[in-house]
Amino acid sequence: MPSRSAKVCVWGIPTTDAAAQTSGGVNPTLRTALPILMVLLAIMVIWYLAAVWMNAPWVRDQAARADTVLTTGDLIRQTPSLDRPVLPAPHQVAMGLWDGIAGQKVTTKRSLVWHAWVTLSATLAGFAIGSLAGILLAVGITHNRAMDLSVMPWAVASQTVPILAIAPMVIVVFASMGVTGLMPKAVIAAWLSLFPVLVGMVKGLRTPDAMQLDPMRSWSASAAQVFWRLRLPSAMPYLFASLKVAVAAALVGTIVGELPAGATAGLGARLLSGSYYGQTIQIWSALFMAAGLAAVLVVVITAVERVTLRRMGLAR
Amino acid sequence: MPEPVISAQGIDLTFQTADGPVHALKDVNLTIDRGDFVSFIGPSGCGKTTFLRTIAALETPTGGRISINGQAPDEARRARAYGYVFQAPGLYPWRTISGNIALPLEIMGFSRAERAERVARVLDLVELSGFGGKYPWQLSGGMQQRASIARALSFDADILLMDEPFGALDEIVRDRLNRALLGLWAKTRKTIAFVTHSIPEAVYLSTKIVVMSPRPGRITRVIDSPLPRHRPLEIRDTPEFIDIAQQVREGLRLGHSYD
Structure with a gap:
């Protein structure tokens, strides 16, 4: 039996153990976290160097005016802690974020949470409208030849119009009709999130091949039965992939919608007022808040995706 | 008294493709009686799958008449006359x-x-x-x-149409499923039309073997099997079995299938 036991060692569990040991027995969480931490560290180093380099002219200028001699040590000490730096240092942004989130009452305009909520509500409304419209149009396109030929070119054309050009017009047109606040921003967000969902769903609804369609035909299934029992389930993985793109696009659309016409609420307005008054720390805080918001939205959709696909038996 | 369930007269089917017309079926005449187990055998492209799909109203013939239980194929489909087992x-x-x-x-x-x-x-x-x-x-x-x-x-459904259902399986599994299929056929008394590439499979299963040849797809020979309905696996070593297999091979040669 020696050959048999040797086989077990080569193909069986002991080999996996050996493989784990050769990599030093590092615990798996740390092994995946380490590369991420290294990248983060590198970004921090580069960021601090950039902050010193970019803020140096102002510090030197100040020193020259005050007729003081500036040592390299002074330069490195002063550049990352200016009030209105060209590039704020990471710890300044972190403090700005912390102050905006935890240091203010959430109901006031000084709170980043309040601004984030203004942006989020418009994003979610636009995302819902855009995704629903995308799904409905995709269903029409896959079931109606006239729609297939006519809708897609318009959808593509709509996306070639720069959003920065269209956003102020949408805001102005809505304002002239007396509609302000959430709705105009949601329309811009919907405009951006419609396209990825439309393209993804058209692709998804057309995935079933002859192998899957022939049984349906042999049972004389109606178009509605084929849609609910074959096309829609086949499209689910595509739907979730496009929803992730769409939700990020909706957030961008909302922020762009908050830039023009002197809006005072939302992360976009925060970005704009920051740049008016040279509050770079405020700009960067709002920027990171927006990035965090986008990350949370994508994570939520990923979670819904995982649960749905597992329930459908598609996740293994 | 044989009772015909599927009857095809002068079936022609030409596919229009980018490379010109493809003559998939030419003048196919066949009657399948109730309770028959009919195998279709022939090389790739001989139209055996196409003929099965024509019976199932998944393809429409360009000429000829086909009837299932006295109905047109699409009426028969709506009347749930058949179950179809696909290759995959x-x-x-x-x-x-x-x-x-x-x-x-x-x-x-x-x-x-x-x-x-x-x-x-x-x-x-x-x-x-x-x-x-x-x-x-x-x-x-x-x-x-x-x-x-x-x-x-x-x-x-009373009719079972099977398109190379065991084509992708290994021989051991195939033997098992063939035996199970015969058991099923005996138990349910269904009429079965079965497409295959394998001569032993066709001979082992069928009461009637239809040999087809390509370009254009047509029937070259119909062999009625004298084997009893009850068939243990050992029947494959009997002289009768070998004789029918020989006839099938001859039929394939007649259609230039080995050229």
Whole structure:
């Protein structure tokens, strides 16, 4: 039996153990976290160097005016802690974020949470409208030849119009009709999130091949039965992939919608007022808040995706 | 007294393709009686699958007449005259085995209770009881193909059309399923039309073997098998069996299938 036991060692569990040991027995969480931490560290180093380099002219200028001699040590000490730096240092942004989130009452305009909520509500409304419209149009396109030929070119054309050009017009047109606040921003967000969902769903609804369609035909299934029992389930993985793109696009659309016409609420307005008054720390805080918001939205959709696909038996 | 269920007269079918017309079937005449087990054998491109699809109204012939139980193919389909087993199992990955088998029943409007009862019955028939809650990817290829046979049997059509159902399986599994299929045929008294590439499979299973040849797809010979309906696997070593296999091979040679 020696050959048999040797086989077990080569193909069986002991080999996996050996493989784990050769990599030093590092615990798996740390092994995946380490590369991420290294990248983060590198970004921090580069960021601090950039902050010193970019803020140096102002510090030197100040020193020259005050007729003081500036040592390299002074330069490195002063550049990352200016009030209105060209590039704020990471710890300044972190403090700005912390102050905006935890240091203010959430109901006031000084709170980043309040601004984030203004942006989020418009994003979610636009995302819902855009995704629903995308799904409905995709269903029409896959079931109606006239729609297939006519809708897609318009959808593509709509996306070639720069959003920065269209956003102020949408805001102005809505304002002239007396509609302000959430709705105009949601329309811009919907405009951006419609396209990825439309393209993804058209692709998804057309995935079933002859192998899957022939049984349906042999049972004389109606178009509605084929849609609910074959096309829609086949499209689910595509739907979730496009929803992730769409939700990020909706957030961008909302922020762009908050830039023009002197809006005072939302992360976009925060970005704009920051740049008016040279509050770079405020700009960067709002920027990171927006990035965090986008990350949370994508994570939520990923979670819904995982649960749905597992329930459908598609996740293994 | 033989009672014809499928009868085809002068069937022609030409596909219009980018490379010009392809003559898939030419003047195909055939009668299949109730309770027959008919195999179609021939090289690739001889039209055996196309003919089966024509019976099922999945293709429309460009000439000739075909009738199933005295009806046109699409009427027969709506009357649920046949179950079709395809080359690939074609199970939907988001449905369990039971869910897949219940799918035609849902489409045909069976009640929930009747669906459950029928699913249990056909699962038992193909020896998959206990696997109803599994997803297709959790089953082997042979088990998936058995599930797809169960799906075709679930609504209890009198005719079973099978397009190379065991083509992708190894010989050991194939032997097992062939024997199971004969058992099923004896138990249910269905009429079966079966497409295959394998001469032993065709001879072992059939009461009638239809030999076809390509370009254009046509029937070169129809062989009636004298073997009894009850067939143990050992029947494959008898002189009668070898004699029929010889006739099939001759028929294939007649159609220049070996050129």
